[in-house]
Amino acid sequence: MNLAFFRGLTNAPAIRTDKVRLKIFISVISIIISSILLCLSFKFQWLDGKVIAIVMIGAAVFWIILLIWAERKIKYVFIIPTTVILIIITIIPFIYLLNLSVHNVKAVTFNKEWVFVGLRNYLDILNNPEVFSHLILTLEFVIVTVGLEFIIGMGFALMLNREFKGKSIAFSLFLMPMMSTPIVVGLMWKYILDMNSGFMTRILELLNLPIIPWLTATPLPVVKNIPMIGPWLVQNLNFNYAFLSLIITDVWQWTPFMFLILLAGLSSVPVEPYEAAEVDGASFWQKFRYITLPQMKNIILIALLLRIMDALKVFDTIWALFGSSILMRTLNMYIFNEGITKWNYSVGAAMSVFVLIFVSVISNFFIRPIYLKEK
């Protein structure tokens, strides 16, 4: 891209680092101040529909004027709508969340004075053994599902990385699960695994096999019968049929995603190294280990990142399969239950901040090697 040409054309001055830093500083300060003002205005209810409509129309008019008159700075004019919208819908809620989490606010005390409690909500959460088990469940869910999806998807991709008839039909079919509405998928599997009239139960009855109590807390017999550690595993690591059902549902829905991305990566790996390896007499495993994996490292990281982020977001499937039962409560379910169902806003907010930190740590770990490599 010929940036110098554009700069010459638009007469934009060369960028000076100290000036840019000052600008960033000023804009960050102004965002924080305006956010605090907005939070206050929510508290004292200064805002209503009319005020918002007037502000929005004013902003739109201002933006159009900028569009016409600020031709030289058009690149900033172009990102204004997105920036403003993203500030309103992510930064302000986040500051509001922080504000909530250091007070003790419930639905009943919301309109009264908010009691400042400092970090007590966070400490309560950290000391709550239940929350620890939810955290374990969430981590376990993410690791098991993403791991399984990766292995199955990789297997499919390696198998299908060639041309054959019917490839496009198979692909179109594989696309369907991952684009389907998660809540419908969850309800569908709730029906299939249902103990009274489910499809799986019917098949088992036909084959005269014992009925499997899916979707219940019945421990997996295989794990339970392991001497010594079996009961402990069931107790602490959720080796029960409910968790298994959840994993089946998620793996069914998201394996095609892994498969598609990995296949796209595989088909972009050049053929020559494989030919050379063949001449040298490499085995299938050696080819996979020393050619395929290094070539696909980036794509594997992307696939894992996106899947881990989605697995951390999961709510719909669990809601469909188990409702808000205590059986399968991930961190997201906990936020929903505390903050919305029980109207315990502050505890939910503190938990949300924890989840946010948790997610950003994990995503940073992946984002650096993928998106931050300078072009």
Place this chain on the structure above:
Amino acid sequence: MKKNNFKTLLGIFTVLIAMIWVFPIFWIFINSFRSGQAIIAKEITLFFKPTLEHYLLVFTKYPFIRYLINSTIVVIFTTAISVWAGSLAAYSLARFNTGGMNYALWILSSRMLPPAVLVIPFYIIFRNLGIINTWYVLIIAYTTFNLSFVVLVMKGYFEEVPVEIEEAALIDGASRMSTFYHISVPLARPGIIACSVFCAIFSWNEFLFALVLSVSKNSKTLPVAAGDFVTAYAINWGPLFAAGVIILIPVIIFTLIVQKHISRGLTLGALK
């Protein structure tokens, strides 16, 4: 000859696996035409007398037409806002690298945000503004994940538009805005269409925000309405399947439309 046979076999095998994989969806589709008794009957039958009773029930006893309208309007508006604002920003990012890496990273991180984190502040803020249980609140809420998606994916599509054409237009005296609308947007049209369809699918499928922010009849969306068939005492399978099919049909059609762009869209433009 032998190789050809192997290819055919592989093709049949793959299509078979794919069919088994999507069998649950097919089964739900079939079951939605079964009568209520047949769904919970002891034996599995493939051939039966189809009935439309569940669809009739869904549209007469439950206000599903209203939910359908709600869903459609929310999807259309959130898609329009996200694609409009997002393409502008994506163009700026692609051409001028505005804001550098930090800005792109901020957008990416807002895409990574779990919706459950935003639910509590959204609920309280919108309730205080008095716009809960309306279309507006869902449109705003869905923009959180759609907007960042559009920026990230469209950036890649705009980078593929050759700069030379735009330069030629600029030299001919076009303003930046008209270059954008008359040159870049038409050239990136496949990307814009794909992005819109993706946004529509994501918003159509969204559940958590809809569950928390709009539970009244006036603004309830289809996924929440489908979830309502599951109660603590009994599950009404028949209408549930009918609702599921109504929700899934547009998604499947849209998916087939964007098939070509899918690996690109779903990896946020990381994969071309």
